[in-house]
Each structure stands twice: as C-alpha cells, then as structure tokens.
Amino acid sequence: MRKFFNILKIILTVILFAYSLCFLLFIFVMPKERRFDFAGHMQGSYLSQTMFDVLTWQHPTYAKAYFEQSVALNKRGEYAKGFRLLDRAVELDPKMHLGYRGYMKLRFLRDYDAALADLDRLDSLTPNHTDAPWGEDIDFLRGEAWFGKENYRKAIEVFNRSLENQGEDWADIQTFVYLGTAEHNLGNYERAIVEYNRALKYSASTPEAHMGLAQVYRETGDLEKAREHILEAEKSMVYKREDSYNEYLNEIYYSDITAMKKELDLETASTNIVDEHSRS
Amino acid sequence: MTKTNLFLLLSFLMAASLTGWFYYQVDHEVGEINYDDSRDDPAFELCDEDRVQQDYSPVGANYRGGKKAIERELLEGLQEKLIFEGSGLITLRFVVNCKGETGRFRIWAIDGEIQEKEFIQEQIHMFKTSVAQLEHWEPGWWEEKIFDSYYQVNFKIKDGKITDIF
Numbered sequence: 001m002r003k004f005f006n007i008l009k010i011i012l013t014v015i016l017f018a019y020s021l022c023f024l025l026f027i028f029v030m031p032k033e034r035r036f037d038f039a040g041h042m043q044g045s046y047l048s049q050t051m052f053d054v055l056t057w058q059h060p061t062y063a064k065a066y067f068e069q070s071v072a073l074n075k076r077g078e079y080a081k082g083f084r085l086l087d088r089a090v091e092l093d094p095k096m097h098l099g100y101r102g103y104m105k106l107r108f109l110r111d112y113d114a115a116l117a118d119l120d121r122l123d124s125l126t127p128n129h130t131d132a133p134w135g136e137d138i139d140f141l142r143g144e145a146w147f148g149k150e151n152y153r154k155a156i157e158v159f160n161r162s163l164e165n166q167g168e169d170w171a172d173i174q175t176f177v178y179l180g181t182a183e184h185n186l187g188n189y190e191r192a193i194v195e196y197n198r199a200l201k202y203s204a205s206t207p208e209a210h211m212g213l214a215q216v217y218r219e220t221g222d223l224e225k226a227r228e229h230i231l232e233a234e235k236s237m238v239y240k241r242e243d244s245y246n247e248y249l250n251e252i253y254y255s256d257i258t259a260m261k262k263e264l265d266l267e268t269a270s271t272n273i274v275d276e277h278s279r280s
Numbered sequence: 281m282t283k284t285n286l287f288l289l290l291s292f293l294m295a296a297s298l299t300g301w302f303y304y305q306v307d308h309e310v311g312e313i314n315y316d317d318s319r320d321d322p323a324f325e326l327c328d329e330d331r332v333q334q335d336y337s338p339v340g341a342n343y344r345g346g347k348k349a350i351e352r353e354l355l356e357g358l359q360e361k362l363i364f365e366g367s368g369l370i371t372l373r374f375v376v377n378c379k380g381e382t383g384r385f386r387i388w389a390i391d392g393e394i395q396e397k398e399f400i401q402e403q404i405h406m407f408k409t410s411v412a413q414l415e416h417w418e419p420g421w422w423e424e425k426i427f428d429s430y431y432q433v434n435f436k437i438k439d440g441k442i443t444d445i446f
Contacts, residue, residue, distance in 0.1 A: 012291075016295040017291045020291065020295050023298045046306075047302070049310060077373045077434075079369065111392075253345050
C-alpha cells in the first residue's frame, strides 16, 4: 500500500511539474511568432503586456512586438508609456511604423506638427510609392493635419494631391467635405458649394456635406436652400462619419442640426416680419 | 519529510502559484480603474463591477453632442483656472455607470515630447469636478441591457492655454 502511495505521489509530482513547465514553455520558449499572435489576440490584458515584455527582452530588435504592445496603452490614454514603445518600433523599422505613429499623433494626440513630421519622413523613405498609413491615403492624413492647424490653403493643396493620388472616384468622400469646409473658412463660398456638391455627387447621403451647404447658404442669405440642406443632413445622419476611438475634426452631431434648425427658424421668422413691414 | 513528499509539495506550490498568476494576468487589463477608497466616492456604484466596457466598444458610453459639446460646456471655466507650464495633453479617464453617472476619475498629463508631466493636485481636482458636472451622458446598451463603461477626454494645451478638447 505504501509503495502504491509513493508511486501515486511520483505520478502527481510529474504531472504538476509538467503542468508548470507548459506555462513556462508557453511564456518563454514557444516560437516568437506564435507568442506574438497570442499576445496580439489578448490585446490589453496584463498577460498580453507581459508576453510582449518577455518577447522584447529576448528579442530586443523585434519592432513588431513594441508596436503591438503600444496599441492597447495608446487606446486607453496611457500615451507616455504607449509612445515610448512605439518610438522604439519606429527606431527599429521606420518604414513599417512611421505611418502608424503619424496617424496616432494626428488622431489621438492632435499634435499636427508631429504628425506631419512623421508622415513627411515616411514619404521621403518611400519614393515613387503612395503610402496609406493605417489604410488612409497619406495626403488625406496630411490634409487633415493642415486643416487642424487651420492652414486652409495648405490643406486644400494637400487634399487635392490626395484626389490625384487616389483618383476622384476612389478618394475618401470626406476629402471633398474637407475641401468644402476649407474653402468656406477662407470665405470662398462658391468654391465651397462646388466642393460640397462634389461630395454629394458621389454619395447623396453625406450629412457633413449637407451641413456645410446649409451653413454656406445661411451665411449667403439663401435661407430656403439652407433649410433644405439641413433637413437632408438630418435624414442622412445615420451615414455620418464617426470613429469609436476619437472624434473627427469635422464630425457633426444631431445637436448641431437641431441648433441650426432653430436658428434658421428664427431667421426665417424675422425675415418674414421684415418682408411684411416693408410691404405695409 | 521524505524527498517524494518534498517534491510533491514543491510541484504543487509551483503549479498553484503559476495558475494564480495566470488567472490574475488574464483577468486584469491595461487602463482598468478599480475602486480606491483613498480617492473614489463610495456612493458611486457600478451595475457590473466585472464588466466595464471600453469607451471604443460598440456598447461604450457617449456624451450627447460628443466631445464638441463637452468643449462648449467646459472650456471657459477650465481656461480661467488652468495652471500648466508649456504645452502638452491632459487625459482624464473615468467610468460612466449604467445610470449615466460619472466617477473613479484618473488623470495623466504629458508634455509636448509625450513624456509624463507632474500635475498639481488642485488642478487634478479642478478637472475632475468640472467633468463630474457634465449631465448628458448616454450609457451604452445592447438588447435592453445597459452597460458601465470607461470614457476619456483629452485636453490639448498650447503655451498654458487649452486649445482643444477631444
């Protein structure tokens, strides 16, 4: 009986050691690509962060691991830690990670100068190639950065370059909206109307373009057209441009439409009163 | 203690510790905000402490009118009282519970080089109380279930002035 228990204890010991060994193999020994994939799928968990720490400790030049580890930190507002990792990824493989860092500086930090510096550097590293950081045309992103800097002339120049890169049919429809808003902000009402209408030519349900037109027509005194477009904007709000991570520079809300409708009602009412007075 | 017993004990302790460590690592996430009695209001309660959604998830909370509305409501009041040397970004992360109340505020500041920046305690309080006054929260929901979720607001500062809230 004693011998039986001793054998049982030995079997249990072996199983428990094997179990622990599996953990250690999983964290420290498995091929780095498989650990990278696993950590990527567990994005945001402490386990994922620990596995990336181990990977970068064992492979200090594994740029992809620094990049992937930075993602959850930046999404959740821990920018100092996140960008430290991302900077290391860029240092090791600038062509691969500069675009993402530029995109992050634009959309997550709204640091337009820093975003432009990264995007320009990426462009200089890839001559004869149109980059698309994080799936968006590099000149669309640069246009957005210039728009954020309120340099509308430069924004127009760069957004037009994006249209050349992409071809008008394939360009992001918001390129036309930004062009319209930039022209509007420069006081070029006719150009703004042309650009907003170009957006509507490709998609009649672009609420940002209708909103822009409503604003232009209101400012130029065509309250009827302004009203028409604000109602169209309201109808197409389900297609509005939004992103779950951050607010876009040209994002619009139902509350903007409601506020404008109220203002237009007041202006229409006061115009009617003036008309009645002038007739009497 | 015989050698067999010693090895069995050691293997058990090792397996138990690794299991506990693994569970902890899987169960905790970057950016989670747990109740801290030294700084959080005990009256602020969550509907499900174990399932606080990320703000970017489909069931994350929103503010009526978005960050633009937050900027309209907060900018003037904060601008007057802000003490921040140079440029950078202040990030306030907090929880919007299923009743549309806010609590468990955490704050980080970075400078223009994206390095951590020290922040005066009174200023932290000012940001928290300002955001706590916002009233139009819309908690995320799915199939009649309403969720608690995180939310974060960034305050961009240039030369000591808030230039953007997003």
